[in-house]
Amino acid sequence: HGETIFESTFFTLENQEVVFLVTASEDCTSRISTWSNGHAVDSILLTPQESCCRCVAVSQIDKRTALLVVGGGKLALQFFLVKERGHCTKQKSTQDLEIIFIGNGLTSKKGATIDHRINSISAVPFEDNGLRSHFVIAGDSEGNSHAFLISEGNENNYRNHIGVRVPTTNERPILCIKAFVVGCRIL
Numbered sequence: 001h002g003e004t005i006f007e008s009t010f011f012t013l014e015n016q017e018v019v020f021l022v023t024a025s026e027d028c029t030s031r032i033s034t035w036s037n038g039h040a041v042d043s044i045l046l047t048p049q050e051s052c053c054r055c056v057a058v059s060q061i062d063k064r065t066a067l068l069v070v071g072g073g074k075l076a077l078q079f080f081l082v083k084e085r086g087h088c089t090k091q092k093s094t095q096d097l098e099i100i101f102i103g104n105g106l107t108s109k110k111g112a113t114i115d116h117r118i119n120s121i122s123a124v125p126f127e128d129n130g131l132r133s134h135f136v137i138a139g140d141s142e143g144n145s146h147a148f149l150i151s152e153g154n155e156n157n158y159r160n161h162i163g164v165r166v167p168t169t170n171e172r173p174i175l176c177i178k179a180f181v182v183g184c185r186i187l
Contacts, residue, residue, distance in 0.1 A: 001025035007055045010035075013083070013097075014063035017090045020082075020097075022068060024053035030070045032082070034093050044094040047101055049076045051114045059123035059134040067125070067134045067150060069105075071118030075140060077105025079150055079161060105138070107146045107163050117141045122179040123150075124186055135186050137166070139174025 003026035011020050018041065021033045030053045034041040051073025059067045068080040081100045123136045132152040139145050145166035168174075179186055 001027050001029060001031065003027040006053065009056055009058050011058045011060065011066045011068075011082075012063065013066065015084060015090045016063070017092060020094070022056045022058060024056045024070055024072065026052045028052055028072070030056060030078075032068075032094055032097065032099070036092070042093045042095070044097075044099070046070065046080060046099070047078060049078065050074060051076060052117065054117050054119055055121045055138075057121040057123045057136070059125045059136070061125040061127060061132050061134075061152075065132075065152060067123060067136075067152070069121050069123055069136055069138075069150075071105075071121045071138055073114045073117045075107045075112040075116055075118055075146075077107075077118060077121075077136075077138060077146075077148070077161075077163075079103050079105065079136075081152060102150070103161050105136070105146070105148055105161050105163055107140075107144075107165065115141070118146075119173060119175050120177040122177050124179045124181055126181070126186070135179060137177055137179045138163070139177035141173040143168055143171040143174060145174065145177065 008023045018036045033043040053072040065083040070078045136148040146163035
């Protein structure tokens with residue numbers, strides 16, 4: 001990255017010989033890098049955003065796939081599905097990944113500026129009647145929260161995902177947000 005990295009997270013997949021690092025940067029980019037034995041092997045650039053990338057989240061139902069969420073300036077959200085390429089027995093680099101852009105997240109806020117940012121994202125997986133989905137919650141710089149339900153079943157159909165604004169009583173920036181499962185409820 002050419003500028004500050006605001007957030008990073010790790011994930012692994014089923015045939016793991018490596019760990020994947022996801023980073024979000026002020027330079028409007030996000031990357032997936034391969035790490036093995038404490039060293040970077042290679043890196044791949046994801047679709048850049050128009051404004052800064054502030055945060056990333058990964059959600060996994062199992063080790064076959066990972067939902068990757070990137071958020072940043074102008075309330076931009078991007079959703080990617082990451083999985084192993086069909087021919088791979090062991091991943092050794094990002095070249096062994098199939099990365100599918102499955103859409104943008106749209107909020108109800110019209111005309112967001114560069115200074116109106118998604119600051120934090122959290123995502124949790126759930127399965128319902130065989131449908132593989134992820135609940136995504138994002139907090140922004142004006143104190144709003146935005147919730148999304150992202151299905152892995154639409155991976156071949158790029159689309160815009162419409163978020164639902166979660167009512168809040170605070171107009172200060174949300175700098176950290178966390179979703180987690182307790183019993184059968186997402187909090």
